[in-house]
Amino acid sequence: MEPATGKRSFLRKILVRALFICVFIFLLRFAYVVTIRGGSCDAADFCFFSAPENLNFAGSGAVRIGASSVVVDSVGSSSSSALRDLWTSKEWRKSVDYYSAIFQDLITEGYLSPQSKALCIETVSGQDVFALKEVGVLDAIGISKKKYPPLVVSGQAFRQPFEENTFDFEFSGAGGLDRSVRPLDFASEVARTLKPEGFLVVHTASVKDMYSFNTFLGLFNCCTLVRSRDFGGPDSSMPSIREIVLKKESGKILSHGAPKKPGGTSVNKCSVPGYKHELIRKAEPLITEEPLKPWLTLKRNIKNVKYLPSMADISFKQRYVYVDVGARSYGSSIGSWFKKQYPKQNKTFEIYAIEADKSFHHEYKTRKGVTLLPYAAWVKNESLFFEINRDPGHKGEPGGRGMGRIQPVQSSTNFVGDIDKIRGFDFAHWLKNAVSENDFVVMKMDVEGTEFHLIPRLFETGAICLIDEIFLECHYNRWQRCCPGERTSKYQKTYSQCLELFTSLRESGVLVHQWW
Numbered sequence: 001m002e003p004a005t006g007k008r009s010f011l012r013k014i015l016v017r018a019l020f021i022c023v024f025i026f027l028l029r030f031a032y033v034v035t036i037r038g039g040s041c042d043a044a045d046f047c048f049f050s051a052p053e054n055l056n057f058a059g060s061g062a063v064r065i066g067a068s069s070v071v072v073d074s075v076g077s078s079s080s081s082a083l084r085d086l087w088t089s090k091e092w093r094k095s096v097d098y099y100s101a102i103f104q105d106l107i108t109e110g111y112l113s114p115q116s117k118a119l120c121i122e123t124v125s126g127q128d129v130f131a132l133k134e135v136g137v138l139d140a141i142g143i144s145k146k147k148y149p150p151l152v153v154s155g156q157a158f159r160q161p162f163e164e165n166t167f168d169f170e171f172s173g174a175g176g177l178d179r180s181v182r183p184l185d186f187a188s189e190v191a192r193t194l195k196p197e198g199f200l201v202v203h204t205a206s207v208k209d210m211y212s213f214n215t216f217l218g219l220f221n222c223c224t225l226v227r228s229r230d231f232g233g234p235d236s237s238m239p240s241i242r243e244i245v246l247k248k249e250s251g252k253i254l255s256h257g258a259p260k261k262p263g264g265t266s267v268n269k270c271s272v273p274g275y276k277h278e279l280i281r282k283a284e285p286l287i288t289e290e291p292l293k294p295w296l297t298l299k300r301n302i303k304n305v306k307y308l309p310s311m312a313d314i315s316f317k318q319r320y321v322y323v324d325v326g327a328r329s330y331g332s333s334i335g336s337w338f339k340k341q342y343p344k345q346n347k348t349f350e351i352y353a354i355e356a357d358k359s360f361h362h363e364y365k366t367r368k369g370v371t372l373l374p375y376a377a378w379v380k381n382e383s384l385f386f387e388i389n390r391d392p393g394h395k396g397e398p399g400g401r402g403m404g405r406i407q408p409v410q411s412s413t414n415f416v417g418d419i420d421k422i423r424g425f426d427f428a429h430w431l432k433n434a435v436s437e438n439d440f441v442v443m444k445m446d447v448e449g450t451e452f453h454l455i456p457r458l459f460e461t462g463a464i465c466l467i468d469e470i471f472l473e474c475h476y477n478r479w480q481r482c483c484p485g486e487r488t489s490k491y492q493k494t495y496s497q498c499l500e501l502f503t504s505l506r507e508s509g510v511l512v513h514q515w516w
Contacts, residue, residue, distance in 0.1 A: 092127060099131035099173075102243075111199045111226070111245055112137065116168040119143065119160075119193070121186075122176040126151035137169075158185035165195045174203040174233060174241045177316070183219055184318040184438050191222035191248065199226070200246045205233070207242045210275035211312035216244065218438065219316055223248050276509045282311055286502050287514055290495035294478060298516040302341075305513055308442075308469045309343040317440040320347040325377050325427070325454075326446040327353035329360050330367055333444055342442065349442075352434070356384075356422045377447060378424030379457045385421060427454055428463040435466050444515065446473040449491050455501065464510060472505075473515040474498035 086092055106112040114136040120128040123142035129151040132140035142148075143155035155161045157172070157180060170190055180186045190200055200223060207213045207228075217225060223246035233241045284304040291297035308314070322342075324334055334351060351369055355361070356376035364372040376384055435441050445451055451474060458464040476495045477487040505512040 086125065092125075095127040096131045096134065099128045100135050103131055103135050103137070106199075106201065106245075107135065111201065112169050114138070117166065118169040118171065119162070119167045120152075121157045121160075121170060121172040121190075122179075123152055123173065124175075128171060128173055158182045158189055160189045160193050162193045164192050166193050168195055168198045170194050170198070170200045172200075172202045174205055177202055178204050178206045182318070183316045187219035187222075190220070194222075194248045196248055196250045198248050200248065202244045202246070203241050204244065205241050206313050206315040207244070209312045210278060211308075212315060214273055214275050215314075215316045220246055273509070276511065279308060279311055280506050280509065280511055282306055283506075283511060284513070286499065286506070288499065290478075291516075294516040301514065307343050308511055309345050314345055314347065314440050314468075317347075318436065318438040320344070320349045320440045321352070321435050321442070322349045323352045323354070323431070323441065323443045325354045325443060326448070327355040327360070328357065328446075330363050330370070333446075334370065338442075338444070347440070354427075356424075358420070373425075373430075376422055376424040377427035377450065377454060379428070379453050380424070380426045382424055383421060384424040426457075428457045428461040431458075431463045431466060432461065437466060439466070441467050442469045442471075443467050444471040446515065449475040449493065451475070452493065452501070455505070459508075464508075468511065470505070470510060470512045471515045472502070472512050474501055 103112060107114075112118070116137055116139070118132055118137050118140040120126075120132070120140065120142035123129060123144050125144075125146075126142050126148045129140050129142040142152040143157070143160060144152050145154065145156065146152075147154040153161065157176065170193070177183060177186055194200060200220070202216075204216070207216050213228070226245040226247050228242060228244045230240055230242050283306045284301070287297065287301065314320070322334075322338055324338070327334060330353070334353060338349075338351075350371070352371050352373060353364060354373045354375065354377050356374070358374070361372060361374050364370055378384065445454070447454065451472060455464075455472075458467070474493070475491045476493045476498050477491050478495070502512055502514060
């Protein structure tokens, strides 16, 4: 009987070894599913059971197998094939691991917890939501124009389909807020749906300087800044992004200091933030000596102008507005300069042309995207005298019309040209009603000496703080081209007074450029 017993023992050893080999192959395949395909499996993967809900594996990011399986298994039959292909792709897995590592850091720092009710805003296809569930934040949902059930519901960042104070944590990935055409509404919806003491985390590639950073913070006046850091993006197409963490606080009010108008008088209307002073330090220097040939000086100097959008990112503004005060013809500055030369960073600008001379009004009727205000910019609403200069060679204007000055009707005047009676309007008051601090406002002002009235009025009312950049022509008793050695009597101010005006504007934090 001993040979039979030995034979059975030999067969048993072979079966045990075969079983161990099968188990080893099964575990090897299972490990592949976990690490490469993210824990989702089908019959071809040799998956015959579901992992426990609390089973975690350490790797490039902690992977919560049960949560992943629940998500995959809950896909509807009509879309299961496409979503399974998406959720098991290497690109998807790479993105999920990227977000998992980020969310684990946020959990460690206390901004996110497994008990958080979380929202991912304008998610691409739910990778960030998937990552939240894998690291243990199971009560997570995303919104996007296209839904990906059960991870993502249909919705828009500026019109979230949720009640007030719903979420403890909200996340906007790179490209979310950057692509938004309504950033202020985006921020307002976050303020509405985020709970007090809740956290907002935004990834952005547009915050590259102090101007854009402070513009970004200005959107979220419901929140305080917790921290900001830079790190690499998810792929080579986005090499660097900034992560900004904000905390919602009830009843938070932002406060600023008071500016000074030219002359040093304090004005408790608004203030110019310090980061704008940094932009001014980068701007081209003022021309301190009076140019003998202003137009030639302009042509040379315009090449040196440091436009604000060439120094800073102007994203996160609600609207983009160009106001041409003293516009004259469309081609004078709107068509010839602003449309062609001003760097707009692919933003669409609303254009306002303010021109009192009736001879230019007809051509604006056919100009789309331009709103004509057929009045004179002034310090209050009243009737004015408007002088029409006749100078056939003056700046190439059609019909020989030059630039006209304005005076109140009751004032004495030394006008020598034709005179029209026109309406003047309170420009500062109009500006405060037309734009807001969330808008990006560029202005060109060429008002034949009225700048010495309008600029102080802008400071007095606080409207100056609504302007991001000004191109100002200051009018003074310059040398006449016709008569060497003689100055024009048309303007009473001197170049020194103009230089003082420009200097005081810059010292007050206004990015102003000399214009002729």
